[in-house]
């Protein structure tokens with residue numbers, strides 16, 4: 350069974366470190382923005398084991414600085430748990446939670462290898478790919494959410 354629930358930021362660090370900051374100091378997983386008012390962290394569980402993390406933080410899209418938006422950061426699923434739906438359930442749950450705030454704009458800087466995952470869920474890439482020295486090629490991606498109430502909510506468990 351897969352489930353997703355909000356978690357404290359401390360429960361994001363192990364998986365962030367293993368998947369997104371491997372070989373870097375653990376402190377590289379502590380982000381100042383983790384405690385922004387309105388920021389939330391989701392954990393994904395697969396068969397009783399925490400297998401994924403994702404963080405959603407209020408932050409305007411640099412292309413539209415005056416429009417309220419959420420930024421998705423730190424989306425990661427442990428290698429041996431991929432392909433089971435954990436990432437998708439965290440993404441859909443996070444989108445629903447953002448929608449409930451009344452904000453309908455989401456963006457992220459996606460690793461190039463994850464672009465297909467986001468596209469599958471209605472995100473669009475914008476602009477050219479660019480390199481982040483510690484993390485490789487990335488692509489800006491965005492999604493406009495339907496306003497709250499316009500769509501049946503996704504559950505947090507499958």
Ligand SMILES: CC(C)(COP(=O)(O)OP(=O)(O)OC[C@H]1O[C@@H](n2cnc3c(N)ncnc32)[C@H](O)[C@@H]1OP(=O)(O)O)[C@@H](O)C(=O)NCCC(=O)NCCS
Nearest residue numbers: 424425426431432433434435436437459460462463465466
């Ligand atoms: C990207 C990532 C979060 C996806 O998590 P996951 O749990 O494996 O994804 P899911 O099993 O929920 O996949 C959902 C769907 O997306 C597809 N998908 C998953 N990863 C994909 C990828 N990299 N490219 C294209 N499609 C992908 C799956 O095939 C599945 O399709 P289906 O619904 O037709 O079966 C995970 O692979 C990961 O942590 N990757 C390494 C870190 C990373 O790149 N994070 C993103 C940073 S921006």
